[in-house]
Amino acid sequence: MTALAAGNCVFVKPSELAPHSSNVIAEIVKKYLNPNCYTVVEGGIEVSKNVLTHKFDHIVFIGGTEKGKIVARAAAEHLTPITLELGGKSPAIVDGSGSLDLAAKRICHLKLFNAG
Numbered sequence: 416m417t418a419l420a421a422g423n424c425v426f427v428k429p430s431e432l433a434p435h436s437s438n439v440i441a442e443i444v445k446k447y448l449n450p451n452c453y454t455v456v457e458g459g460i461e462v463s464k465n466v467l468t469h470k471f472d473h474i475v476f477i478g479g480t481e482k483g484k485i486v487a488r489a490a491a492e493h494l495t496p497i498t499l500e501l502g503g504k505s506p507a508i509v510d511g512s513g514s515l516d517l518a519a520k521r522i523c524h525l526k527l528f529n530a531g
Contacts, residue, residue: 418475424452428466430478431459471495478502 418425427444429437434457441455456462467489476486477500490497509518 418473419448419453425454426466426471427453427455428463429455429457431457431463473497476500 427440429440431437437455437457441457444453444455456466467486470493471490472495474486474490474495474497476483476497480501483499483501487497487499507518507522509515509522
């Protein structure tokens, strides 16, 4: 997460649809990062609704369109800037004016760049 790398205090609410991954994230953050600056809160929709009642400096949401709309409405209540990544799965348009091989290489590179 770039916010962590940039030295910001970060609050993370992983998806309730991946509880095992969420638990691993929580354990790693708790074990290796300063709890005064970084925290992970786990839980379902009620936890998410509660989290969204608070004011943040910036919200980054990665997920589907319907939940993105909920996050955007909640952020608007506090005029909080948001970044939404709504599951577009890296769409790209390739026209006939360039090299198809080069376009394929660049698309694959960008698609996999943050894959871990």
